[in-house]
Amino acid sequence: MEKHFPKLEMKGITKTFPGVKALSNVSLRLFPGEVHALMGENGAGKSTLIKVLTGVYTKDEGTVTLDGKPVEVSTPLEAQNLGISTVYQEVNLCSNLSVVENIFIGREIIKRGRIDWKEMNRRAKELLTELNLDIDVSKTLGSYSVAIQQMVAIVRALNVKAKVLILDEPTSSLDLNEVQQLFATIRKLKKDGLCIVFISHFLDQIYEITDRLTVLRNGEWIGEYKTQSLPRYELISKMIGKEFIDSKSINENPVAENKGVSETVMEAAQLSKAGNIHPFNLELRKGEIMGLAGLLGSGRSELARLLFGADKADSGTIKVKGKKVHLNSPKQAIAHNIAFSSENRKSEGIIGDLSIRENMILALQGRQGWFNYMPRKQQEEIVDEYIKLLNINPPNPEQLIKNLSGGNQQKVLLARWLLTNPDLLILDEPTRGIDIGAKAEIQKLMVSLSEKGMSILFISSELEEILRTCKRISVLRDREKVSELENREHITQQDIMREIAGGVG
Amino acid sequence: MSWQLNKKYYPLLITFGLFILMFLYGSINYTGFSSPQVVLNLFIDNAFLIIVAVGMTFVILSGGIDLSVGSVIALTSMVTASLLQANISPIIVIPIALLIGPILGVIMGSLIHFYNLQPFIVTLAGMFLARGLSYVISVETIAISHPFFQFMANTKIHLGNFYISISVLIAIVVVVAAIFLAHYTKFGRNVYAIGGNEQSALLMGLPVGKTKILIYTLSGFCSSLAGLVFTFYMLSGYGLHANGLELDAIAAVVIGGTLLTGGIGYVAGSVIGVLILGVIQTLIVFEGTLSSWWTKIAIGVLLLLFIVFQRLSSVRGRSKTGLISEH
Structure with missing residues (x-):
């Protein structure tokens, strides 16, 4: 039966970007009439693999065969x-053009x-009617x-007599x-014998619609499975990585002692933003580190941005120290002594062409007002102090921050916010992409800050470091806060993972 | 496409309404303003600007800009005048003149595409180059006395009691061809797609690079043709000809409703944009007491109003279709 021969096969795909191996020896097999999920966290290489398949990137190594014949795709x-069509995550059509043009452009009917x-x-009307869509x-x-x-994008993709349809988020x-x-x-197209690649963060949807799945992690091929025979819990652990499954390991820095119930620094009630995060409640107490766990894209950063006023909430209330406040901009949040360090270090954190000193004093200077210029000498004193305190390397305040390693950049950003002496510090993935030593230092610093009374909201993909530093852990799944765990002796990474996966593990 | 009152035509309608209003204002306040010949004179005096603005429309629709057009007009006029001075037949001179712009356009377009350079800087360089080259030919004005050019300059095509020039006919042909190009060819639609979202255009498999180079070539051709028409109008070549004209062309395109960020706009709008500039000038001439610099002030105010209007309508448009960004 032909069903045993893949319609499309990618074998041994390797792709390197300057300094990063984005894919190494990755394979993908698609059979006719199947919906195949491509699973992995952000940065696992899903998008890169798709872009190699669709000719946006050229592969370094590996082969692609379609219908048994090798093909080279370079545009x-x-x-x-x-016949390989893609519908990208952010609808990649031209919104300034009409619907009909978006379907046909590049293949216009010329008479x-x-x-x-x-x-x-x-023709456009005809195609859309087939998908039960009646629009002008x-x-x-x-x-x-x-x-x-999205539907229009799919119609466009199908109009090329697609054999393989890729749906990215x-x-x-x-x-x-x-x-x-x-x-x-999708089900209709599947019946017609199309291969469909389905990429999504939503596990429920993966289990509802896909037949098989391929898991990637850190650019490597982990395995190919039948969706129904792979329990959610196992899928998650394959995505996150085996090394995290070891039971609670090294616990050098025990969690700060519970000193009874302390005062509430911030309280969010039924806070939400449509499309970003469902209504949630969150209470942050003085001197505690609250962990925020969940897959990338589960709404962690969105939640943090609401608390910092970087996005505006649709509904719900925020109380700071018991008083109701409106946070419509980061400026207002800073005025309430809230600090936020974004996960996008490069685009929302550092200003590459400014020095360590200039980057560090930004938030403090901003709060003091730009006309109340801080004397150079005072700046240097403060900066020197924090360079020593955080062990920033090189210890030269005039070095441009873009020349620093990721870990040291992160420390400068931490210092930027510590200078403002916040009551609440929100750290979104502060340890991502930095080496083990710097990681440990940042974790240690967080614990000692909390002991001095600062409350910290700590977002991380690494459950191990959340367990190590946090007293309470909120878990997000599919843009919804699903549970809150107390970090006690018996809690393990598996417990958190089970919450992240949802359903029966 | 059905011509229903689509939201996308609003800027075009506003421009047209503005033109009518200004014309009515002139007709009521000044005797002789409402004569059809006044309208025809708008075309006669601005034929070259219409041609340049047509080319500029394609450039701006694609999200780019072309600052070289004024200088290319000067260079074309200089080359034409100096070759005629050397007793070379117009049959040879005109094709040579018409090649200047496209050649420069191909070079600029290629630089923009292959080296991923800013159109602003590349065409700024082109502007200096073309202007400088015209002075290399001569720093003096070169008058043209060739009978063919005299014929092109002075022939009046009568429409009843009124008349237009041959240049107006050329401009009309260019406009009609451009509208066809924009709406009934793949090239035209690709221009709109690139201006709407270049990344998407690329992912949809459109020939982005080729189209971009063609756009600047087209604009170059329009500039050269405008240069020829301008030469008919002035009957001379001079390095200072059409100084700053690129800015008039950009102003006309923007007032004509084309979004500076690209993707939205119409050739017809740019024509009306040129006519609005012309009406302002005519109004000031009829007023008689105002310095002609008031033209610039009026254009400045109008331009500002249009940019603000565009921003407001595009902000509203975006908030409606805003996509959820990736974490």
């Missing part, structure tokens, strides 16, 4: 011509030397909801009804 156009708009309108195709794409834009901005509508479409 998106070639991929399309081979007597000119574009035949009438025929294209008719001459209106601009931007005037429709994201869900409809197609549901991340759809509501439940729209997701079901999309799934109905």
Whole structure:
């Protein structure tokens, strides 16, 4: 039976970017009429693999075969011509053009030397009707909801006589009804014998719609499984990595002692933002480190941004030290003694072409007002003190921050916020991408700050360091806070992972 | 496409309404303003600007900018005048003149595409280069007395009691061709797609690089053609010709409703934009007491109003279709 031969096979794919091995020896097999999930955390290499398949990136090594014949794909156009179509996470169409154009552009119907708009309108209507969508195709794409834009993107992809359809996070901005509508479409296409690659953070959806899945981690191929025979809990542990499954290991820095119930620094009640995070309650007490665990994309950063006023909440209230406040901008949050260090160190943290000193005093100077300039001498004193305290290397305050290693950049950012002496410090992935030594130093620093009375909201993908530093742990799944755990002796990484996975493990 | 009252036509309608209003204002306040010849003169005096603005529309629609157009006009006029002075036949001179812009355009477009450079800087360099080259040919004005050019300059095509020039006919042909190009060819639609979202255009498999180079070539051709028409109009070549014209062209395109960020706009809008600039000038001439510099002030104010309007409408548009960003 032909079903035993993959329609498309990628073998031994390796792709290196300057300094990073994005994919190493990765494989993917797609059979006709199956929905195949590509699983892995952010940075695991899913997007890179897709971009190699669709000709956006050129692979360094490996082979791609379609229908048993080797193919070389070097541009998106070639991929399309081979029947490999992609619908990207953020609808990659032109919202300034009409629906009909978005479906046909690049393959317009030309009659007597000119574009035949009438025929294209008719065909577009036909194609959309097949997916039960009745819209005015001459209106601009931007005037429709994201869900409809997504459908249009799929129609475009199908119009090339696709053999392989790749859906990259197609549901991340759809509501439940729209997701079901999309799934109905997927099932229909599957019946027609299409191979569909489905990428999503939502585990429920993976288990609902996919037949098989391939797991990647850190650019490496972990395995290929039948979806139904792989329990959620195991899937999560494969995505996160085996090394984290060892039971509670080294516990050098025991969690700060519980000194009875202390005062509440911040309290969020039913806080939410549509599409970003469902309503949640959160209470942060003086001198405690609260961990925020969950997969990337589960709403961790979104939650933090709401607490810092970087995004505006749709509903709910925030109380700081018992008083109701409105946080509409980071400036207001800073005025309430809240500090936030973003996970995007490069784009939302450091200013590369400024020195360590200039980067460090930014937040403090900002709070003092820009016309109340801090004397150079005072700046240097403060900066020298923190360079010593945090062991920043090189200890030269005039060094440009872009020349520092990730760990040292992170320390400068920490110092930036510590200078403002916040009551609440929100750290989003402060230890990502930095070496073990610097990691341990930052963890140690957090514990000692909390002992001095600062409360810290600590977001991390590494359960081990959350367990090591946090007293309480909030777990997020699919943009919803699902539970809050007390960190006691018997709690293990498996317990947290079970919460992250949801359902029966 | 059905011509229903689509939201995307609003800027175009506003521009057109503004033109009508200004014309009505002139007609009510000044005798003789409402004569059809006044309208036709707008075309006669601005034929070259219309042609340049058409090319500029494509550039701005794609999200770029072309600052070299004014200098290319000067260079074209200089090359034409100096070759004619050397007794070379117009049959040879005109094709040579028409090649100047496209050649410069291909070079600039290639630099922009292959080296991923800012169009602003590349065409700024092109602007200096072309202006400098015209002075290399001569720092003096070179008058043109060739009978063919005299014919092109002085022939009046009568429409009843009124008349237009041959240049107006050329401009009309260019506009019609451009509208066809923009809406009924792959090239035209690719321009809109690139201006809307270059990354998407690339992922949709459109020939982004080729299109970009063609856009600057087209703009170069329009500039050269405008240079020729300008030469008919002035009957001379001079290095200072059309100084700063690129800014008038950009102003006309923006007032014509084309978004500076690209993706939205119409060739017809740019034509009306040129006419608005022309009406302002005419109003000030009819007023008689105002210095002609008031033209610049009026254009400045209008430009500002349009940019603000564009921003407001695009902000509203974006908040509606805003996508959820990746964590």
